[in-house]
Amino acid sequence: MSRLEAGSHNEPMSYPTPVNRPATIADVARVAGVSVPTVSRVLTGAARVSEQRRRRVEAAIAELAYRPSAAAQVLASRHSKTIAIVAANTSRYGYAEAIRGVEESARAAGFVVIIVVVESERAEDVRAAADAVLRQSVAGVVVLKFDPPGVGALKALESVVPAVALSGIPEPGVPQAVLDESGAAAALTEHLLGLGHRTVHHVRIPPSGKEDGRTTGWRVALQRHGSPIPPIEDVSWEITTAYEVGVRLARDPAVTAIFCGNDETAMGVIRGIHDTGLRVPADISVAGFDDHPLASMFIPALTTARQDFAELGRHGTAQLLALLNGESPLALETLEPPIAIRESTAPPSGRRR
Amino acid sequence: MSRLEAGSHNEPMSYPTPVNRPATIADVARVAGVSVPTVSRVLTGAARVSEQRRRRVEAAIAELAYRPSAAAQVLASRHSKTIAIVAANTSRYGYAEAIRGVEESARAAGFVVIIVVVESERAEDVRAAADAVLRQSVAGVVVLKFDPPGVGALKALESVVPAVALSGIPEPGVPQAVLDESGAAAALTEHLLGLGHRTVHHVRIPPSGKEDGRTTGWRVALQRHGSPIPPIEDVSWEITTAYEVGVRLARDPAVTAIFCGNDETAMGVIRGIHDTGLRVPADISVAGFDDHPLASMFIPALTTARQDFAELGRHGTAQLLALLNGESPLALETLEPPIAIRESTAPPSGRRR
DNA sequence: GATGTCGATGATAGCGCTTTCAGGCAACTG
DNA sequence: CAGTTGCCTGAAAGCGCTATCATCGACATC
Known part of the structure; x- marks a missing residue:
């Protein structure tokens, strides 16, 4: 930790480097004895780094418990690793399951998920949701198009940001996963x-x-x-x-x-x-x-x-990721729900008509 | 939109300014005929701006459909408007409801919510979740301490980032909202x-x-x-x-x-x-x-x-927001669940013993 | 009339990263 | 051995903002 102070020579002497300031890439570079871009290269794999330096960098990262700032990365690279889930509700059965499916797949692909609720189909609510999404510079959106707010949000976002819809009715247009x-x-x-x-x-x-x-x-x-x-x-x-x-x-x-x-x-x-x-x-x-x-x-x-709403969410996310990779995915992916016959249905009794 | 090109004189002439590039604060400043800091001032309200300029800026913002980049704001201001919900599950009843409560209160306070799932209590899963949270430079975390993964995540985060726990057992330590x-x-x-x-x-x-x-x-x-x-x-x-x-x-x-x-x-x-x-x-x-x-x-x-899990979530979020405001909140807030007697319980029949 | 004072403004310097870009060096050419 | 290649590397620029600081009038003060 004292090594963090190495670069602080021209700071005011009044107080030392705050000890708990999270390490930055510059700290890592200093500790590893390499330049900042080199650290960046081992982080992103954008270019080859000699075995010897890579090791030093990795050691420094571990020593400092360094975690690159997502915000800075987005700003510099113009590539985001977060996707937004836009939904009118987060806790009802189908919604919650779909969200779970999206989250699972997103996380597996190294994405972080933000959740944006569209309160209603009123223009201001739809706009508020769209604004929230757009300010976050997300890589893409998965919209739960299960209800009017979802439909509105999709409309507001589809032309501005990579989007896929999760829905119950096949419809031409945006890429979507549908449960028929x-x-x-x-x-x-x-x-x-x-x-x-x-x-x-x-x-x-x-x-x-x-x-x-x-x-x-x-x-x-x-x-x-x-x-x-x-x-x-x-x-x-x-x-x-x-x-x-x-x-x-x-x-x-x-x-x-x-x-x-x-x-x-x-x-x-x-x-x-x-x-x-x-x-x-x-x-x-x-x-x-x-x-x-x-x-x-x-x-x-x-x-x-x-x-299977979770599966729906997974399919939708897969489509979004494909879209982000430049692969143009099937605009439509349909899952067929089978029916389960149990006890609540039977022939009519005849006592009623 | 042609006004967007005003500043591009020294760009390569090969292609014009990409028409769909989202507007930046510099675009707004140019259109409004003011400096960039002035636009920032009307955005954040950090300092007074003359009525006349404020109007011009607001008009430019509307005209360009400008939305400040959250990433850039975080980087420059070191203040984040996002909070993370850390949970082992997102779709089961109590979890989903608690998440809903947190999301509602967070949104009402102008925060955006990211959702981070701790897969299990294994050290690597806990670390992965903590890393995800920390990389996002969040303002704070609400941890659903309903299970071992939640307990682990809380432990990993509480000393690093403002955190409150949602739980079923009162415990000294971190600020928390509890359903007794x-x-x-x-x-x-x-x-x-x-x-x-x-x-x-x-x-x-x-x-x-x-x-x-x-x-x-x-x-x-x-x-x-x-x-x-x-x-x-x-x-x-x-x-x-x-x-x-x-x-x-x-x-x-x-x-x-x-x-x-x-x-x-x-x-x-x-x-x-x-x-x-x-x-x-x-x-x-x-x-x-x-x-x-x-x-x-x-x-x-x-x-x-x-x-009332949603209420639990709301309380927890309120505590977190208080914490972020420097008000030191009650470290413990307990909600007492009343019981509802319905049909599934009755005196023993005597036929069994 | 010289001197402060104050509010509004813009120039400037970063925040923590990635991305050119150019240099340095070793290994190949002929 | 000069003249390529090609690979690593660091310097420098810049992403879109905010924070700090100096400036500039306008106005009040003595």
């Missing part, structure tokens, strides 16, 4: 229809745009079967709204099968049905979506579509 | 004992250290009542392990009440009990912990302790 929700939603609806239900009601979670893949798949399957299309029940992310919808639907004798936008909603709906005295699936069948970790523990275990 | 788990765990255990159970079994989730607050509270309550202390059942984060423990405990006729380390585990345990043909709470009572959003929707609804 509409196919799985249709399969689930058809499963219910195949059980003998005359139609399937739908409880919709806040959609990403005009209509999301889950709702579309449901509608398409009903149309294909010539089944009537009942009015959609909307819920918020607040699970009690699902509970209330469950209570309401249970009171309508025409309801025998319900397809819910996600598993949490399905659990709320089932609980609502349960509290009216009806049974799932004996009286009413309920299907969820996502295969939440608790879906198979719920009583009854949920019939649902298996969505 | 042991009190709530004891209350839950006492609730079960009060119902007439001879003792309470415990299913432990991966603990943060030797023993976490949930386990301690349980043990203390049993001791206080002079109840026998049954061997602890351990589960991993994988919910199927909880299921298996449920099956196993159901087969032991001595088991009439179970206190689980968290709600997900409780649901797995209940499902396991259910699949052996026994009923909760009729045959066995089960209590969870956390008040997961699904806890009240589960059938039976879970008796549990209400933990």
Whole structure:
């Protein structure tokens, strides 16, 4: 540590070099007895350095516990090793899992992740998020395009910074990884229809745009079967709204099968049905979506579509990294969620119609 | 935009100023007809600028869609506006909620959040996380000290960078926000004992250290009542392990009440009990912990302790911000989780002993 | 009228790095 | 042995900002 003071001869003598100032590249160079650029070269591998000097530099780095400043590196090299995740939410199941997937892949590739929340789809919130991203000089962005704020953020960023979207609906444009929700939603609806239900009601979670893949798949399957299309029940992310919808639907004798936008909603709906005295699936069948970790523990275990959000995040990140490498990645990568038939769906009882 | 080229007279004429290069402070200064430091002054508010110039600068900023580079600001000012969240996991319920709380408060205070995952408690993983944090020149860190990796990361960082811990056990040392788990765990255990159970079994989730607050509270309550202390059942984060423990405990006729380390585990345990043909709470009572959003929707609804992780995150962040402001915050801030008695606990049936 | 005082401004010097660029040296040519 | 090569190396410049300092009027003071 005293060696850190070696270069301080022309500093005011009043106080010595602060002992805890983190070491800089100049400190390393001094200790190793080489020039600053040489240290930089061993750091970045930009050019060859003689074995002997490399060793001295590495020793000095270890001795000083030196860590290059990311900020300085970005400034000088104009290359950033951070990527931003832009999302409207960070803690709900699908979101959190997707973020986990992105973080894992990013870290594995030596990137650091910043997380930028878009509060709403209002222009000012979208702008605030975009500003935050752009000020950070990130290498690229992964946008969770699961909802209107996500859509807005993507629009604001796609032309300014390398971006990939994670989404539930394939769409031309930006590179994206998509979990094909509409196919799985249709399969689930058809499963219910195949059980003998005359139609399937739908409880919709806040959609990403005009209509999301889950709702579309449901509608398409009903149309294909010539089944009537009942009015959609909307819920918020607040699970009690699902509970209330469950209570309401249970009171309508025409309801025998319900397809819910996600598993949490399905659990709320089932609980609502349960509290009216009806049974799932004996009286009413309920299907969820996502295969939440608790879906198979719920009583009854949920019939649902298996969505691997973490995998989605990993794929998206891989695409972004490819993009940054100049490889032009497939603009679209689709994962097909398989469906899991469990206990919450069964043939209609006949007691209802 | 042509004004951007005003300063490029001595550049090679071969190609014009790249049109999409983001504007720098120098561009703003040129367009506004002021010096660079003046622009900096209106940006940071570090000194007064005449009304007239301030307007011109603001107009130029808007015209050029200028956003100061965070990296350059950090480098020049030695003050960072980013804080790091260090955590072993980002997507499990308590973790995700705590992260959400931190992010919200940080954003409200104008900070950007980077997320650093400590893979395990192994020295190399801890070091990797600490390195990542330190290279980013963050203003401070919030460490989720919920598990051994978190404990390790905190140890590695606390003396190097302003840090606060989020935890379940009050501990002297670093400033921290704590959810007093042991009190709530004891209350839950006492609730079960009060119902007439001879003792309470415990299913432990991966603990943060030797023993976490949930386990301690349980043990203390049993001791206080002079109840026998049954061997602890351990589960991993994988919910199927909880299921298996449920099956196993159901087969032991001595088991009439179970206190689980968290709600997900409780649901797995209940499902396991259910699949052996026994009923909760009729045959066995089960209590969870956390008040997961699904806890009240589960059938039976879970008796549990209400933990507000997001609030914990907000408190921790507030402490960190105070610390950064030089105000020395309370080194310890404790939130008391109240308990919620619901359907999954009841008096013993007498059919078991 | 000479002298301070003060607020607003710009010139200048870095922050900690990477990136030219030119030099030095050894190993090859012919 | 002069004339290339080619590889390492350090000097110097500069990334986009902020901090420090000197300057310059305008105004107040004696």
